[in-house]
Amino acid sequence: MKSNIDDFCDAFIAAITDVGYAPKNIENYKQVSNRFKKFCAENDYDTYTANIGQMFADNIFNEKTGELVRYRYVMYNRFVRLINSFCLQGAFDFSIVKKEKNLPTSTQLIELYQNYTQHLKAQYSNNGTVGFFQNGILCLLRYMEKSDITSLTDLAVADVVDYICSWPQKHQRNVLCILRNIFRYFEREDLYFAVAGIHPYHAKRIVPMFMEDEVAKIKEVLSSSCVSHRDAAIFLLGLTTGMRAVDVINLRLSDIDWKNETIFFQQSKTGNAVCLPLTTDIGNSIYRYILEERPKVNDDHVFLRSQAPFMPLSGHSACYCIVSNILQRAGIQKDDRIWGMCMLRHNAASAMVQNSIPLATIAAILGHAGTRTTDIYITADINNLKECVLPLVGISRKVNP
Numbered sequence: 001m002k003s004n005i006d007d008f009c010d011a012f013i014a015a016i017t018d019v020g021y022a023p024k025n026i027e028n029y030k031q032v033s034n035r036f037k038k039f040c041a042e043n044d045y046d047t048y049t050a051n052i053g054q055m056f057a058d059n060i061f062n063e064k065t066g067e068l069v070r071y072r073y074v075m076y077n078r079f080v081r082l083i084n085s086f087c088l089q090g091a092f093d094f095s096i097v098k099k100e101k102n103l104p105t106s107t108q109l110i111e112l113y114q115n116y117t118q119h120l121k122a123q124y125s126n127n128g129t130v131g132f133f134q135n136g137i138l139c140l141l142r143y144m145e146k147s148d149i150t151s152l153t154d155l156a157v158a159d160v161v162d163y164i165c166s167w168p169q170k171h172q173r174n175v176l177c178i179l180r181n182i183f184r185y186f187e188r189e190d191l192y193f194a195v196a197g198i199h200p201y202h203a204k205r206i207v208p209m210f211m212e213d214e215v216a217k218i219k220e221v222l223s224s225s226c227v228s229h230r231d232a233a234i235f236l237l238g239l240t241t242g243m244r245a246v247d248v249i250n251l252r253l254s255d256i257d258w259k260n261e262t263i264f265f266q267q268s269k270t271g272n273a274v275c276l277p278l279t280t281d282i283g284n285s286i287y288r289y290i291l292e293e294r295p296k297v298n299d300d301h302v303f304l305r306s307q308a309p310f311m312p313l314s315g316h317s318a319c320y321c322i323v324s325n326i327l328q329r330a331g332i333q334k335d336d337r338i339w340g341m342c343m344l345r346h347n348a349a350s351a352m353v354q355n356s357i358p359l360a361t362i363a364a365i366l367g368h369a370g371t372r373t374t375d376i377y378i379t380a381d382i383n384n385l386k387e388c389v390l391p392l393v394g395i396s397r398k399v400n401p
Helices: 005-018 023-042 050-057 070-089 107-123 127-146 157-165 169-185 189-196 212-222 229-241 245-250 280-293 316-329 340-354 359-366 373-380 382-387
Strands: 262-266 273-277
Touching: 005 023, 005 070, 023 050, 023 070, 050 070, 107 127, 107 169, 127 157, 127 169, 157 169, 157 189, 169 189, 212 229, 212 316, 229 245, 229 280, 229 316, 229 340, 245 316, 245 340, 273 359, 316 340, 340 359
Parallel strands: none
Antiparallel strands: 262 273
């Protein structure tokens, strides 16, 4: 199916308007559409083809600096994908395109992956846990294929040790956890017991916090027009309550008790029930989002995609991008700190420690089963830690052999 370029672009704008795109997004896509028309006019293209669309989508670098323009990468590719769907199907396909996993090429290894994935989905109800082990076995299978090992039967202890050593030290604890799970399922007891006794070095890092000037910059950005109400509400939830990304994504309208000013939900990771205070800042932010931005659809998830299809956010990576974008706008450098919602969670817990809130209360807010998990945040209370240091008065300088 071929058509005039202008007709295609007009049909596209009409389609995103009909499905309920936000006015701001419609204006952004009108700009993309106009740039596409200009691109076609400059190259004397009067009918659309997939090749023309791909050439336009590849135009994602700044003409002066040569740097990748993230805005173009996202908007141009989505625009072209939708135009292509209209060419092939006669209608715009607004469904979400999932990224394909980088599977090994060997049929035997793919079968191992599929069997293990079925086991994970039957064993665990939490998608994050399933994804954790899925990615783990994919890394192992790709390593095996690279080493010309096509079966777990041929995998030797020496190969496993080499695989563990190929990972940076900070990731080896997770790698060992995944390997134990894999070898237990596939009944490779020799490999399981070979890794069961390995205990990699584990450094207990001091939990990072935002400095006072950084918090001021963040608040300034959150109150500006450059951040949507949805993104501001998500950021505030993480910064003040320490909610995990998965719980923010799964939060329902019915979980918010406006009358009693609380948020009640069951943690996805632990299954623990959590009741959080609905502070004025968080309540106002969520209220503005629901009133002014949230699409009018039959879905009771609080936070939805801003573009059709209006579904819940796809995963923790969506929250990571939201948090990262706000921190970048605030001019905050990552340095050696963790990032995303984990950074906000750590900051919230550390702030509570510094405000002398009992660990039992902090554990309840974070959804920990006990205070042992919460003990890590004590490292952020520098002032009180200094009081624990013993004086060196009276200690002899003489060194005995």
